[in-house]
Amino acid sequence: GGVAFDSEDEQRFRDFAASIGIILETCQSLYMAARNQRGAAALLKATQSLVQSLDLEATLQSVMDQARKLMKADRSTLFMLSKETGELWTQVLNKEGTEVIPIRIPANRGIAGYVASTGKPLNIPDAYQDPRFDPNADKQTGYKTRNILCMPVFNSGGELIGVTQLINKEKGSFTSSDEEFMKAFNIQAGMALENAKLFESVLVEKQYQKDILQSLSDAVISTDMQGRIVTINDAALALLGCPVKQIDSKNRELWEYKLTNRYVWDVVPIEHLQSRLKDSLTTGTKHYLPEQSLIVGLFNSHSKFNWENSHSSSSHPPNFSPHSQHEDSFYILAIPKPDHPEVYVPWNETPWDSNASTDLSQEQVKKIERSTNLTVNPLTNPEGTVRGGLVVLEDISQEKRLKTTMYRYLTPGVAEQVLALGEDTLMQGRKEEVTILFSDIRGYTTLTENLGAAEVVSLLNKYFETMVEAVFNHEGTLDKFIGDALMAVFGAPLPLKENHAWLAVKSALDMRWRLAAFNESRIMNNQPLIHIGIGISSGEVVSGNIGSHKRMDYTVIGDGVNLSARLEGVTKEYGCDIILSEYTYNLCRDRICVRELDKIRVKGKSQPVSIYELIGTADTGLNDTMKRFLSFYEAGRHTYINRDFQKALTYFEQAHQLKPTDQAVLTHLNRAKNYLDNPPPDFWDGVHTMLRK
Known part of the structure; x- marks a missing residue:
């Protein structure tokens, strides 16, 4: 034992020390790796719980609870920055742990305020030696703050949104390694907090939209891109017969469950x-259909027993009581079968058992009839892409009952205006600038001569149904039906915000499109096609209630009305479907593509008027052939007016080669040839006088 260490012992110890160093480094690495793993697990646990809750308060508590455990600190706090108030705020439990207490401090004071103001972390080993530390809280609570690690929290855009603060590490002070790890932790916490705040904003906005939806007096239903119901407000439930003011929460949940996703x-x-909703979802078109009929049934199931037995042949119809407060009472929506309207289907659902019938008779339900104005609009995102549909139903049942009474002495159109403006407003005649549209079926007599009376009525009803929509969709007023013709006014009885001539033109183009669609179904049924002529003119008219005391019609009278009716007849002479007068053309010339057909003097009038064939809107694409045709026709008209009939013939013949069946070209060819043989008098002004109406 008294032998001294020699050089050999020293060497052995050196070798051993090197091994110990490797072992210590390995242990340190394993410790750091284990710590990193615990930290990653803690972060994963925190973020997983955040994804599940997306609640801001739960997020605050979860984030800092994981941070405290991870850093082995005694206390942890996450302060959120409120830019509106310039404060840092958080929520902590009281001493008993029974109540959450909100805490707010200025965003530029104290340790947390310094970090929030500068965006720089603070690692303070001795809090009482730092002048920024406020010891008053320790004095009040008896708690001793030793060390603090306070770090900023940023969102994904690099904007400071909060501050984390850890107090009193269990052993020693917070290290630079702790700072690095909390920096990584705060990145995840920032993302989680940002998601929670976004989710909270979405919830607030959703509730705001829901409150708006419920406050509307009209029935409003939103749908997805397939037309399935997403949301439905109380007004819509009431429109379908649901007694929303009497039913309990279970009944309401039943209705919402049964209707949502249908x-x-x-x-x-x-x-x-x-058809209108599908079109709106596909093309983004808006639709308005007035006075649509809605018929449903309401069935009151007083108990499970009665409900089951109500389907058996021996059962009696249950007594309906919309105000029943029976604890087992349920209200069921029943839809009439299209082919058997006296039979009602609960929720319009097919029974699970195909052999069982859940149909209800009309004696078992309370029939509910509504008259509604139907509006169908697309729901679009900021880019303009359709992402759903909105169905709005205005219940006009009471209004319609009032109008039914008024129909005894007023037409339906006038009744609507009287309800809206008051009778005195319309009884007085007024002068107004308007545009009048006349539309008529060509060859009506030939078309219907082989049809029975019922078939003629059915044909006209289907035709007028779609044509009237074209009028209403462009803010026109249906003045009257005259046999197979209709007359519409744009700009009366109420003035329009937009150019009345342009709206009339758009209505005519809509009629052209609708007629093509109408004829497609007739082609499939091997039925003859329908052709129409439309005349449009603008000018001053007198509007008001005209007639006798027993029967009065709201209408307009004046030269503009007569001229548009004459132009509808002129369409036959020129083979066109839509003709405008120069008065309408001049009001919207920059918006439309036309061909100047002629200058005519209609029967009964001395003043000539230029007439135009409506080709389309100004952005209508014309092919090269059409452009050449229009150029030849225009040149022919110019030389024709200047009495150079030989040159006019050349131009019209070139136009004829491009469109051999064009009636206007053929008419001018005949006139030019006639004037070559029989020159017109010197006072001839190029105006053609129509001899027929």
Whole structure:
């Protein structure tokens, strides 16, 4: 034992020390790796819980609870920055842990305020030696703050949104390694907090939209891109017969459950709803259909026993009581079958058991009839892409009952205006600048001579149904039907915000498009096509209620009305479907593409008027052939007016080669040839006088 260490011992110890160093480094690496793994697990646990809750308060508590455990600190706090108030705020439990206490401090004071103001971390080993530390909280609570690690939290855009603060590490002070790890932790915390704040904003906005939806007096239903119901407000439930003021929460939940995710046309049986909504979702078109009929039934199931037995042949119809408060009472929406309207289907659902029938008779339900104005609009995102549909139903049942009474001495159109403006407003005659549209079916007698009376009525009703939509969609007023013709006015009885001539032109183009669609179905049924002529003119008219005390019509009278009716007849002479007078053309010439057909003097009028064939809107694409045709026709008209009939013939013949069946070209060819043989008198002004109406 008294032998001294020699050089050999020293060498052995050196070798051993090197091994110990490797072992210590390995242990340190394993410790750091284990710590990193615990930290990653803590972060994963925190973020997983955040994804599940997306609640801001839960996020605050979860984030800092994981941070405290990870850093082995005694306390942890996450302060959120409120830019609106310039404060840092958080929520902590009281001493008993029974109540959450909000804490707010100025964003530029104290340790947390310094970090929030500068965006720089603070690692303070001795809090009482730092002048920024406020010891008053320790004095009040008896708590001793030793060391603090305070670090900023940024969102994904690099904007400071909060500050994390850890107090009193269990052993020693917070290290630079702790700083690095908390920096990584705060990145995840920032993302989680940002998601929670976004989610909170979405919830607030969703509730705001829901409150708006529920406050509307009109029935409003939103749908997805397939037409399935997403949201439905109380007014819509009431429109369908649901007694929303009497039912309990279970009844309401039943209705919402049964209606949500259903095709809206399956539970809101309005004739044109499906086609109009699909068109709106596909093309982004808006539709307005006035006075649509809605018929549904309401069944009151007083108990499970009665509901089951109500389907058996021996059962008696249940007594309906919309104000029943029976605890087992449920209200069921029933939809009439299209082919058997006296039979109602609960929720319009097919029974699970195909052999069982859940159909209800009309004696078992309370029939509900509504008259509604139907509006179908697309829902679009900021880029203009359609992302859903909006169905709005205005219940005008009471208004319609009032109008039914007024129909005894007023036409439906006038009744609407009287309800809106008051009777005195319309009884007085007024002079107004308007545009008048006349539309008529060509060859109506030939078309209907082989049809029975019922078939003629059916044909006219279907035709007028779509044509009247074209008038209403462009803010026109349907003045009257005259046999197979209709007359519409744009600009009366109410003035329009937009150019009345342009709206009339758009209505005519809409009629052209609708007629093509109408004829497609007739082609499929091997039925003859329908052709129409439309005359449009603008000018001053007198509007008002005209007639006798027993029967009065709201209408307009004046030269503009007569001229538009004459122009509708002129369409036959020139083989065109839509002709405008120069008065309408001049009001919207920059918006339309036309061909100047002629200058005529209609029967019964001495003042000549230039007439134009409406080709389309100004952005209508014309092919090269059409452009050449129009150029030849225009040149022919110019030389014709200047009495150079030989040259006019050349131009019209060139136009004829491009469009051999064009009636206007053929008419001018005949006139030019006639004037070559029989020159017109010197006072001839190029105006053609029409001999027929």
